[in-house]
Amino acid sequence: MNKMMVNAGGVVMRLKRLKWLGLLGVLGAFLGGSMMTAHATDTNATAAMPQGVGSLENIFTMPSLSGKLSNSAKLITSTNSENAGQPAVQITDAKNQVGAVWSTTDNLLDLSKDETASMWLYFGGNADTPLNGTGDGMAFVLQNVGPSAITSGISSKVSPGQTLGVWGLDNDNTASNATTIAAKAIQKSWALEFDEYDNGSRQGNDNGGFDGSNGVDGSHIASNYPGEASSYTRHGTTNNSNKYYYTLNHQGIIGAQLSDGAWHHVTLTWQAPAVGETAGRMTYTFNDKNPTTGLSQTATATKTETVDIAKLGLAPIATTTSAREVYWGFTGSTGGAYANNVVAFDQVPGLVDASADMTIKDETLDKTLKTSDDYVNGNDDLTYQYNLTYNGGKQDWTNLVTSLPKPADVTFSGGTITYADKTQEDFTAAELNSATITHKLGKALSATNKTATVKLTGKAKAVTTNTPVAAANQSFNGSNSVVATESPAYTIYPARSLYLRMASTNGSTVKTGESLPLSGTVSVDSSEKPDDPIENKDVTLHTTLSNGNTIDNFTLNGTTSNADEEGAFNFQLPASKLSPGVNQVTMYATDDRGHRSNTVTFDIVLNGELKFGTVSQKSSFKDTVLTGNTQEVLRQNDWQVEVDNTLGSGTSWTLQAAASQFTDDLGRSLRGQVIYVDNADQTHTLSTTPTTIMKKTATQASETTDVAADWTDKTGLMLKVNGDAMAGSYSGEITWTLTNSVPS
Known part of the structure; x- marks a missing residue:
């Protein structure tokens, strides 16, 4: 149980009249002017x-x-x-x-x-x-x-x-x-x-x-x-x-x-x-x-x-x-x-319903690139294929022009367009050598000629370092519709491969304030380079966290017992980098010649805590004119009661409040009491026995809840003043109690 004291003093009751000052404003505007030349007024x-x-x-x-x-x-x-x-x-x-x-x-x-x-x-x-x-x-x-x-x-x-x-x-x-x-x-x-x-x-x-x-x-x-x-x-x-x-x-x-x-x-x-x-x-x-x-x-x-x-x-x-x-x-x-x-x-809806998709296939490795972690090797044969489909519409898809950015480290030697009606046309060498491959299709796509397959064939360049190929927008621009698809990002590597393995003894949970030791090995495929040893100083480990926090890159550093052990590494993962609950860690290795290893992902769980966040140390109720009748006094806008829950999704907590008797500077007790009105319009009188104010079950790994933020003029804490109350300034204490369970 976590317990805090909050002074909610400053409840002032002075017999007075309030005057409102009305402010009047007049806005004048008009329409007019002639049509302007068709140009934008900013570049x-x-x-x-x-x-x-x-x-x-x-x-x-x-x-x-x-x-x-x-x-x-x-x-x-x-x-x-x-x-x-x-x-x-x-x-x-x-x-x-x-x-x-x-x-x-x-x-x-x-x-x-x-x-x-x-x-x-x-x-x-x-x-x-x-x-x-x-x-x-x-x-x-x-x-x-x-x-x-x-x-x-x-x-x-x-x-x-x-x-x-x-x-x-x-x-x-x-x-x-x-x-x-x-x-x-x-x-x-x-x-x-x-x-x-x-x-x-x-x-x-x-x-x-x-x-x-x-x-x-x-x-x-x-x-x-x-x-x-x-x-x-x-x-x-x-x-x-x-x-x-x-x-x-x-x-x-x-x-x-x-x-x-x-x-x-x-x-x-x-x-x-x-x-x-x-x-x-x-x-x-x-x-x-x-x-x-x-x-x-x-x-x-x-x-x-x-x-x-x-x-x-x-x-x-x-x-x-x-x-x-x-x-x-x-x-x-x-x-x-x-x-x-x-x-x-x-x-434009209804005019042309068309779609496009694309694939990049490494013909040498017989694999299709799907994510940004995929790669090809230098000199591999590649096929870029685009599938255009006319799904319907009020008009044919006309005047189609390709706009296909060509990667700097890929060369294309051939290109064809094959229509649904089996006719075909070719790209010219000049088109294929352009930075953006632009070709006007000879036919429109329509209900009678619905598809066109655009195929570009070529090779990845013989790179000597790890060479990324960025994702790019591939568009097909018609006079009445623009359809685009996105080429996936990938990397061109030399032939040699690195392999990253995490040690089976690594832990999976860590407490707040601690760090978690992690270790593993990076090796070279022995079938490719059996006589090519790996040096620790030339291999860098890259670590990312699913929560966006960063971990500094580091080189292989051996084991804790042998700092010179070839291909081995160990490091301490600080809990301060983790979010409460499950964190996905992603690691891969690169060497000094641009090789990239496989990617390893694993989960680490950070155990969280339940505590108070910001709680107003002094809050007040509104100045009120006594009427001689029982009346409810609303709050000022200075109430804040925050609960921080980092225990994870599905965990529950209860907030309760208790109130002391409010008194003035002469020690006279206020004729009245603090009340709590819940969302069901039920009134609860606060006394020295705690009253439940809120129960909540977390839906996220980490949540901050400001309990008072949802109170309205009809709900939340209020002050109920009896008809025989005396004018004056009164103060008292409200005790907030937070528990990590929901009482029945």
Whole structure:
């Protein structure tokens, strides 16, 4: 049992009246100005634009918007040498704008089918060196209204600001019903917002208070139905509770840095409703590709939200072939602050459904490379094979051009493309010798010619040192779809092999504060180099931990009893490098000529502990005006009770509290007592006998729980004051007790 004392004094009760000072704010903004020349207002939008589709013709329109608004959306083109001339849509780039781009009527999104869309988004700005600062952002929208849809009520006197061109307009502080707000949004729609600006006004009448709810803090991604009243929550304004402002109910929220001067990749995956139902699922994944290399990377975040197509005015799915089509696209807006918001599409849903995969095979060793730990030997014969498949769509996959970076230490001597119809074409020698192998396919892929197999044959160079070949983005760029696959990283080694073996006597558990001795041997394959001895000074051991902590490399150092023993090593693994629970250790060896051994992995368990973390040494309840009746006094924001559990997943603990009698400076006891209200609205009076406050079973190897963080104005510790209490300042003690079990 672990026991701590916490003074919760400072409960002050003074008979007084509080005065509120209301502050009024007025925000003026306007729309106006003529269409600008189609160019980006900061160079990074075009110079660093990632690879996208080569044409947007007949895919999107930038129409005149409802209410005779000027549509700020326009086409810009890439100046990146890798994809110069590629089009993208710039939604906004100046103050007080509203823009929209919608799919054409021939390119509606059929929500009765599973679909995938992906695009690159640019939000301007940079935290350190602002370009145009931070704007309001933009939104991906599904809507069943038409190609001129936009938030209504925006004018030269009403800034679009936080609406992003899709949400409702909150510029009337007399609007007592959320229906008024929702009626001005794009009806029959679902929107995924990329909100750069934290709209936290509480004044009303300024269209500036949508954020500050549901955990919103700064730029974020979130979704909801713009035309539904349930998407908005009414609040009384700061200075007048009879006047109102509204917050947006943010669903599936992701905190995300947007206006950072970088491109961000987003993938949207739609899972259609079942037959007879209207509930589909939209998964949105953020930052899942590297904008410089195009390679897949661990996404910043991903969320899946249910989308009811009935709210888009669509009927339940009747059969597997019954279409349920909607317009889709992007809207955006700016107020007084602005940024350059740009979209570059790389997979347009419904247009072309295509896929690509690749394999690298070492023909000499008869093995396929799968992970970054794989290797080939110098002079081995290699085959790079790419399989392209047209899965369907409204258009053929046309004007296909390969973009295949050639590794510096691989040479290709031949290349062919074989189509499903058995026809074949060859790569030229000039194409194969280029740093990036570029070849325009002679045929489109379509429903009648669905596949193409691209095969490059060559050799690994005769390297003399350990030579890594990096993973690379291999793309196939059509005018209406870009499909990419990633080549695996591997290493080219000379022929000689090293073998690493760990000693069978090594331990597998260690306690906090201790270290674990580990030992083993590294040897050379005797069948390859029987007369080539290994010297300890030339062999380096590399050790990594699954928790990301680093271990310094070291050379072979013999055994503890014989420091000169050939091929042997030993080292002490500090427990301070380990995380509580199971840690995977990975080791491999290299020598001075670039050879790399096999990789060995094993598990080590670090036993943890249960203890208090940060606990407020002095906490208080709010100043309260006595009424002569029994009343409950809420806490100030100075309570913190943390529990650190590093015992591992599945371990349990109980936190209890006991309270002394509160007294004033004259020694008079407070007529009242500390109470605890649990989440079931049950009230428990704290006395000198401990009362259970929280029980928890860990779901992770290491957890820190702030017990007070989840308390609300209706739960947690409070002070219950009797009607005959005397005014004064009272203090007392609360004793917290932590045990590593959950009492029955």
